[in-house]
Amino acid sequence: MKIQGANHTNFNPYKNQIQKQADMNKEVNQKDQLQISSQAKELQGNEKSTNERKAYVQEIKNAVQSGEYRVNPEKTASKMIAFWNKR
Numbered sequence: 001m002k003i004q005g006a007n008h009t010n011f012n013p014y015k016n017q018i019q020k021q022a023d024m025n026k027e028v029n030q031k032d033q034l035q036i037s038s039q040a041k042e043l044q045g046n047e048k049s050t051n052e053r054k055a056y057v058q059e060i061k062n063a064v065q066s067g068e069y070r071v072n073p074e075k076t077a078s079k080m081i082a083f084w085n086k087r
Helices: 015-029 038-046 053-064 073-085
Strands: none
Touching: none
């Protein structure tokens, strides 16, 4: 039987530690990525505001700022019920 000393080429007591550090560096170097599906892109394209929509939104903003905007609680409740019943 041949016993080799610490200078043996296959002997590295720090091998596991080096591997752990290499794995951690790989994890740290990863960057966040964002992937948008084709359906989401299509929906984004459909959201383009028209002049009529912009005018409507501006009208509501002005009413809210002046304190003239009133919420119809019955209409709000019926829309909420309809939304939750269709699920």
